Amino acid sequence: MTAVVLDAEQVERTYAQAERGARGVTAVRGVSLRVHAGEYVALVGPSGCGKSTMLNLLGAIDVPTAGRVLLDGIDVRTLGDREATRLRLERVGFVFQRFYLMPTLTAAENVELPMAEAGVARRERASRARELLGYVGLGDRADHRPAQLSGGEQQRVAIARALANRPALVLADEPTGELDAATGDDIIALFERLNADGTTLVVVTHDERLATAARRVVHMKDGRIVDDRVVRPLLGRTA
Amino acid sequence: MRARFFFVVIAAVSGSLLHAQRPPARDTLAPTGLREPPAIRTIAVDQRLIAREGVQLGDTLTLRSAPTADRANARAQRVVIGAVTAREADPSEVARSEYRVRLHLDQLQSLIDYGDRVDRIAVQLHPGRDATRAAARINAAAFGFRAHRSRDIAVTAGRTFQVVERFHTAIGVITIVASAVFLLCILLLKVDERKRDVAALRLMGLSRATVARALTLEAAAVALIGSVLGAVLGSAIALAVNWYYQRAYDTPLVFAFITRDTVLLATALSLVLGVLAGLGAAWRLVRTPPLALFGR
Ligand SMILES: Nc1ncnc2c1ncn2[C@@H]1O[C@H](COP(=O)(O)OP(=O)(O)OP(=O)(O)O)[C@@H](O)[C@H]1O
Ligand SMILES: [Mg+2]
Numbered sequence: 001m002t003a004v005v006l007d008a009e010q011v012e013r014t015y016a017q018a019e020r021g022a023r024g025v026t027a028v029r030g031v032s033l034r035v036h037a038g039e040y041v042a043l044v045g046p047s048g049c050g051k052s053t054m055l056n057l058l059g060a061i062d063v064p065t066a067g068r069v070l071l072d073g074i075d076v077r078t079l080g081d082r083e084a085t086r087l088r089l090e091r092v093g094f095v096f097q098r099f100y101l102m103p104t105l106t107a108a109e110n111v112e113l114p115m116a117e118a119g120v121a122r123r124e125r126a127s128r129a130r131e132l133l134g135y136v137g138l139g140d141r142a143d144h145r146p147a148q149l150s151g152g153e154q155q156r157v158a159i160a161r162a163l164a165n166r167p168a169l170v171l172a173d174e175p176t177g178e179l180d181a182a183t184g185d186d187i188i189a190l191f192e193r194l195n196a197d198g199t200t201l202v203v204v205t206h207d208e209r210l211a212t213a214a215r216r217v218v219h220m221k222d223g224r225i226v227d228d229r230v231v232r233p234l235l236g237r238t239a
Numbered sequence: 240m241r242a243r244f245f246f247v248v249i250a251a252v253s254g255s256l257l258h259a260q261r262p263p264a265r266d267t268l269a270p271t272g273l274r275e276p277p278a279i280r281t282i283a284v285d286q287r288l289i290a291r292e293g294v295q296l297g298d299t300l301t302l303r304s305a306p307t308a309d310r311a312n313a314r315a316q317r318v319v320i321g322a323v324t325a326r327e328a329d330p331s332e333v334a335r336s337e338y339r340v341r342l343h344l345d346q347l348q349s350l351i352d353y354g355d356r357v358d359r360i361a362v363q364l365h366p367g368r369d370a371t372r373a374a375a376r377i378n379a380a381a382f383g384f385r386a387h388r389s390r391d392i393a394v395t396a397g398r399t400f401q402v403v404e405r406f407h408t409a410i411g412v413i414t415i416v417a418s419a420v421f422l423l424c425i426l427l428l429k430v431d432e433r434k435r436d437v438a439a440l441r442l443m444g445l446s447r448a449t450v451a452r453a454l455t456l457e458a459a460a461v462a463l464i465g466s467v468l469g470a471v472l473g474s475a476i477a478l479a480v481n482w483y484y485q486r487a488y489d490t491p492l493v494f495a496f497i498t499r500d501t502v503l504l505a506t507a508l509s510l511v512l513g514v515l516a517g518l519g520a521a522w523r524l525v526r527t528p529p530l531a532l533f534g535r
Contacts, residue, residue, distance in 0.1 A: 059442075061529065081447070082447075085444050086446075088442065088443065088444040089444025090444070094443060096439065096442075100439030102440075114443055117445050118444075161443070
């Protein structure tokens with residue numbers, strides 16, 4: 001049995017309401033989800049069903065109001081801001097719908113940013129950044145700034161950045177949401193390669209093709225998991 | 240221009256300036272104590288008068304004791320321009336539009352019909368003579384007037400200069416700091432964008448300290464750039480102001496100047512402001528949970 005990377009037990013998340021007296025919104029209601037190393041999970045469901053909220057809980061960005069989330073066996077709720085930040089830096093890679101590259105930095109510098117924070121030596125940072133940009137197919141665009149790159153290219157830089165500190169887990173929220181179909185396909189192919197190379201992936205998406213590329217699809221509705229099935233076996237097991 | 244030819248006249252006791260210009264054949268022009276003054280005497284006139292009225296050294300002028308309108312009552316005297324005086328950079332003089340003319344004392348007395356009444360007399364000492372002792376001796380002998388050292392009188396003018404100089408510094412500093420603050424404001428106006436950047440950095444695992452340091456550094460850099468732009472702008476404005484007013488008032492007086500000290504003071508101020516603004520903004524941004532910064 002491969003190691004458990006993520007373990008959510010009866011997780012609940014209620015957002016407090018800004019107005020006094022108004023009842024809070026419960027976005028996630030008692031969700032349990034276990035993700036093993038090497039899995040590729042797509043989290044799908046109608047808008048507002050709690051997918052993003054769930055992803056934030058899994059990535060130690062947010063803390064559940066009930067239940068618990070274990071990331072690499074660590075209970076996220078016991079961590080202070082400093083430890084949670086460090087955990088995200090070293091163990092989790094994030095890919096957002098809107099890339100969020102730093103506009104003043106080049107592609108390579110953007111990829112180096114998390115490595116610099118983690119204390120990787122300058123020379124190693126530079127060579128690993130080039131290597132990662134090569135991996136996402138942007139070896140020749142390392143010195144370009146985000147404004148000089150297309151949306152799909154920016155998203156690939158963001159994926160390279162997510163991989164900077166060799167995370168065990170990559171979480172992506174609508175990574176193809178801002179891209180056209182052809183560019184989205186590039187990203188889908190890149191995710192498949194990433195997973196084939198051993199990275200655990202959890203992807204929130206509305207994109208049918210991205211969902212069918214995953215090996216396991218989890219359906220959510222009204223804050224609950226209504227369906228959870230493996231559509232294709234793990235590569236590691238078939239090999 | 241009523242005042243144009245109504246010369247403000249002052250007595251020039253020392254004739255050295257005039258002596259130098261005197262033609263050799265007319266040595267009888269020299270003021271020689273009790274002897275009758277000659278028919279035509281020399282005067283020294285303001286350089287600007289030479290430029291404006293197209294007169295020159297050696298020209299003969301008619302001096303009147305009253306404006307041309309009162310011609311009938313005025314006394315007149317024909318004089319030759321024997322010397323030219325340049326205007327000095329004195330702030331207390333700058334707004335005066337009259338021209339100064341220097342005459343020999345006796346000539347002045349007869350022109351304005353003052354008799355032997357005199358308001359002020361300037362006494363020039365030979366180089367190296369002690370002004371304090373001279374003043375004391377004059378005061379011991381004088382009846383009805385007092386002698387002062389010119390340095391003592393100049394103190395008031397010196398204070399004027401100090402005030403003006405502080406005023407210059409203030410304007411320079413304000414220009415430079417304002418430029419820096421202007422850029423900082425633009426930076427802060429983009430705070431929504433910065434919020435998302437900060438949120439993304441924090442989600443990626445960059446610590447509060449790292450993010451705060453980056454924001455503060457950025458604000459400091461912006462303040463520095465603003466100061467440089469401000470200094471350039473300030474210097475350009477100073478040049479323009481000087482060019483304009485020196486022409487308008489026909490004076491060598493420098494009206495605005497940006498010194499190295501002004502630039503240093505203003506840059507230091509802007510930097511302090513920038514770092515404080517950066518720290519303030521950073522503090523607010525890193526304290527907010529990153530998800531809230533995404534503004535959902
Ligand atoms: N910060 C918040 N404060 C209050 N309510 C929130 C907050 N964030 C999310 N919600 C609510 O929680 C529910 C789930 O939101 P969530 O963003 O997780 O949905 P989602 O499945 O990701 O939707 P989409 O597919 O549109 O992105 C929604 O009803 C939403 O309005
Ligand atoms: Mg969402």
